[in-house]
Amino acid sequence: xxxxxxxxxxxxxxxxxxxxxxxxxxxxxxxxxxxxxxxxxxxxxxxxxxxxxxxxxxxxxxxxxxxxxxxxxxxxxxxxxxxxxxxxxxxxxxxxxxxxxxxxxxxxxxxxxxxxxxxxxxxxxxxxxxxxxxxxxxxxxxxxxxxxxxxxxxxxxxxxxxxxxxxxxxxxxxxxxxxxxxxxxxxxxxxxxxxxxxxxxxxxxxxxxxxxxxxxxxxxxxxxxxxxxxxxxxxxxxxxxxxxxxxxxxxxxxxxxxxxxxxxxxxxxxxxxxxxxxxxxxxxxxxxxxxxxxxxxxxxxxxxxxxxxxxxxxxxxxxxxxxxxxxxxxxxxxxxxxxxxxxxxxxxxxxxxxxxxxxxxxxxxxxxxxxxxxxxxxxxxxxxxxxxxxxxxxxxxxxxxxxxxxxxxxxxxxxxxxxxxxxxxxxxxx
Ligand SMILES: Cc1ncc(COP(=O)(O)O)c(C=O)c1O
Numbered sequence: 012x013x014x015x016x017x018x019x020x021x022x023x024x025x026x027x028x029x030x031x032x033x034x035x036x037x038x039x040x041x042x043x044x045x046x047x048x049x050x051x052x053x054x055x056x057x058x059x060x061x062x063x064x065x066x067x068x069x070x071x072x073x074x075x076x077x078x079x080x081x082x083x084x085x086x087x088x089x090x091x092x093x094x095x096x097x098x099x100x101x102x103x104x105x106x107x108x109x110x111x112x113x114x115x116x117x118x119x120x121x122x123x124x125x126x127x128x129x130x131x132x133x134x135x136x137x138x139x140x141x142x143x144x145x146x147x148x149x150x151x152x153x154x155x156x157x158x159x160x161x162x163x164x165x166x167x168x169x170x171x172x173x174x175x176x177x178x179x180x181x182x183x184x185x186x187x188x189x190x191x192x193x194x195x196x197x198x199x200x201x202x203x204x205x206x207x208x209x210x211x212x213x214x215x216x217x218x219x220x221x222x223x224x225x226x227x228x229x230x231x232x233x234x235x236x237x238x239x240x241x242x243x244x245x246x247x248x249x250x251x252x253x254x255x256x257x258x259x260x261x262x263x264x265x266x267x268x269x270x271x272x273x274x275x276x277x278x279x280x281x282x283x284x285x286x287x288x289x290x291x292x293x294x295x296x297x298x299x300x301x302x303x304x305x306x307x308x309x310x311x312x313x314x315x316x317x318x319x320x321x322x323x324x325x326x327x328x329x330x331x332x333x334x335x336x337x338x339x340x341x342x343x344x345x346x347x348x349x350x351x352x353x354x355x356x357x358x359x360x361x362x363x364x365x366x367x368x369x370x371x372x373x374x375x376x377x378x379x380x381x382x383x384x385x386x387x388x389x390x391x392x393x394x395x396x397x398x399x400x401x402x403x404x405x406x407x408x409x410x411x412x413x414x415x416x417x418x419x420x421x422x423x424x425x426x427x428x429x430x431x432x433x434x435x436x437x438x439x440x441x
Contacts, residue, residue, distance in 0.1 A: 015344050015431030028333040029306060034421050036060065036299070047389040047426045052194050052367050052396075052417035054244045055225055057292065060302075061248055064295035068288040076287070086287055093294035094277070099319050100297045101239065101255050102230040108261065110280040111290050114252040115221045115240045116145040119188075121280060122217065122238055122254070123149045125264040126186060127156035133185040133213075134158050137176065140400040141165040141198065142190045146219040147400070150188050163189065165401070169196055169354035170363060173204035184214035191234070192223035195396040195415065196354030197338070197367035199223065206235040215260070221245055225419050226334055226365040228327040231255055243289065248296035251289040254280065300326045330420040331365075337418045337427055338366040344431035345370050348438040353405055353413060366418040369396065371407075372434075374441040377414045380434070387433045389426075391416045 034040050036058040040048070048056055068089065076086040094106040103109060112118055136158050138147045151160060161179040165171055171189065180187075187209045192199045206216045215237040220229055224246045231239055237260055243251040256264070261276035268274070268282045304322025307329055308315040315325070338361050345352050350370040355363045372380060377393035384391050395402045395412040402409050416430060 014428070015347060015435045016428045027310065028329060028420075029303075030333070030421070030423055032306070033303065034423070037421055038062070040421060045388060047422075047429060049384075049416045049418060049422065049426070049430060050390045050392045051225070051419040051422075052222060052245070052415065053392060054250075055247050055419055056421070057247050057249065057296070058299045060299050061292045061295040065249060065288045065292045068291040073288070075284070089287065089291050089294070093290045096294050096297040096319070097253055098255075100229060100300070100323060101241075102232050102320065103255050104232075105258055107276050108255050108258050110254045110256075110261075110277040111285050111293075112252050112254065112281065113285065114250065115219065115242045116149070116252075118240045118252055118254040118280075119145055119149045119217075119219070121266065122240075122256070122264065123153060125266050127153040127158065128265050129263075130157055130185060133183055135161060135181070135183045136185055137161045137163050137179055137187040137189075137209075137214075139163045139165065139171055139189050140404065141171055141193050141196070141200070142188070142219060142398070143194050143221070144397045144399060146188050146190060146217075150186075158185075159183075163187070165198075165404075168360075169356070170198040171200045171205075173201055173208055176205050177208050180208055180212045180214060182212060184209065184212055186215045186217055188217045188219070190219040190222065191229075192220075192226065192365050192367075193354070193398075194222040194367065195369050195398040195401055195413070197364040197369075197417075198355050199227070199363050199365060202234050202236065210235070222367070223365070225330075226327075227331040228324050243293040243296065246293075246296055247299060248293040249286075249289040251286055251293055253293070256280075297323070303329070333420055334366045334418065335361050337422060337424070338364055338368070340424060340427050340431075341366060341368050341416065341418070344427070344434065347431075348434045349373055350434075350438070353401075366422075367415065368417075369413040369415045371413055372438055372441060375437055377411050380414045380437060383437055384430065384433055387429070389430055389433065391430075 037056045039056040072082045072085040074082045094109045097109050098106040136150050138150050163176050191202050209216050217238040218236040220239050221242045224241050238256045240254050266279050268279050272278050301322045304326035307325050353369040381391050381393040392415050395409045
């Protein structure tokens with residue numbers, strides 16, 4: 012097999028990123044036979060600190076919250092602590108603005124059902140064709156409630172442009188629902204610019220941060236959004252989701268709850284039991300990120316800022332920078348294999364993407380590419396990536412779609428090259 016390795020790796024400038032010590036914290040990355048996880052957009056692996064937190068919760072306090080005995084009080088404390096740490100993770104001012112639940116989709120549905128009840132004359136909702144269908148179909152379902160829709164469309168350069176949002180906004184716009192980063196193409200959207208325009212006409216902004224979460228700094232203040240949803244399983248935690256909303260808006264949101272639950276966040280958006288052990292895992296995932304920030308501070312010098320938030324920002328900034336080098340190398344490999352790259356493909360625009368890339372080889376079916384990779388011990392995915400509207404735009408059939416490789420910070424340049432070698436071989440035999 013020929014090799015795709017780059018003799019002058021673009022990685023050199025990021026040699027300080029502590030990739031080996033980070034990888035050593037993820038047991039799944041060291042199993043036999045070895046396996047390369049490049050399907051992280053569908054869920055990432057978890058570090059030992061998260062496994063320990065889940066395990067400890069199940070062993071020490073696997074009971075219902077709200078009781079007067081020690082174990083139950085500890086569950087209450089675990090949830091409160093997780094709320095605080097997720098609030099810091101998002102730069103939220105108030106932990107009561109964080110709600111825990113099953114996943115992102117059910118939170119989008121919960122908020123959309125509530126907004127559907129309060130549309131009145133402001134009844135227009137703006138959705139995008141770049142988004143995961145969870146943040147499109149849920150809003151479109153409000154047609155029954157009298158909602159009207161406007162489409163903010165991706166340009167052919169693979170991204171959404173705030174200038175294109177502007178003419179869609181009016182005094183009738185109730186909400187703009189858009190993604191921060193595309194789970195299919197990896198494009199990062201300028202959501203702060205979009206929020207500024209939306210707020211100028213009095214509209215609200217609902218952000219899907221599910222795909223952006225593992226790749227860069229989340230900041231509800233900088234995004235200036237009104238709601239934001241995220242999934243733990245993409246950010247090195249078990250399956251669970253969380254919602255952030257501005258307290259004043261959450262207070263007004265008409266949600267389903269039993270009469271004995273006060274009409275206040277977060278309880279009013281958390282009816283029923285969620286998975287406490289996974290919430291404990293999410294808290295530990297934030298600690299994992301914080302610990303990375305602390306270790307980077309120790310290398311950079313002790314004069315660096317010391318708060319939990321500062322550590323998180325430092326860690327996620329380093330992750331983003333390291334991941335840019337993975338994106339550049341993946342783009343180079345795909346070009347060398349003659350693949351069609353969907354989305355942001357130019358090196359000089361690498362800051363506009365995360366290392367999630369959709370592509371197709373000239374003649375080989377997506378399923379055959381992923382099966383060949385699987386035989387080589389590499390996990391990637393083929394299909395529509397829950398973005399049927401994008402598939403249509405690219406002229407692709409939904410049942411075959413694209414091939415997607417999605418890296419995160421624990422992936423190495425060697426893994427990228429292993430993927431490249433298999434792909435090059437496949438492309439040569441087309
Ligand atoms: C961008 C994006 N939004 C929404 C979702 C749906 O998230 P969940 O599975 O937590 O409902 C996903 C899942 O992959 C996603 O990538």
